[in-house]
Amino acid sequence: MSDLPARDGLPLRLTTCIASLAIGSALLSACSSPLSPKEVLELADAEARWAARPFADYTFETSASCFCDPEISQWARVEVTTGVVTRVVLLASGNEVPSDRRQYFSTVESLFTRIRQGQQDSYLADISAEYDPQLGYPTLIRFVAEPNIADGGSAHYARNVAPLP
Secondary structure: OOOOOEEOOEEHHHHHHHHHHHHHHHHHHHHHOOOOHHHHHHHHHHHHHHHOOOOOOEEEEEEEEOOOOOOOOOOEEEEEEOOEEEEEEEOOOOOEOOHHHHHHOOOHHHHHHHHHHHOOOOOEEEEEEEEOOOOOOEEEEEEEEOOOOOOOOEEEEEEEEEEOO
């Protein structure tokens, strides 16, 4: 047995082993998350830019690529007032979506929430996102399902955010 110095009453070798196990465990849990540590930092930075925007109520255009309602797969202009979707207009037809179907359309805040919640979804293999450089809102979010999950992935697009008059 070597005469290694002790730290906190434990031999240095045991302390080093415990520290190595803790670091390894943290790295493994980060690897199992659909978001890498770098992506988590990018998400936080984007959320901070969005929170600092100079307006509360806004409009934006959105679309999704998924096995979901055809209305959601079309480009639509969404109006958000006090954090609630108050109007949705399909861009191709100009038709307004009925109020009982607005719940299927996201606010920018709920897009951020979906990214964060996706970290806990065991069926997701990966989440990738791109953000607007000025306002920080997600311009593209890809949810990639594990290979054994049929129809579990999706992509969500957002563009042209502007304050409501």
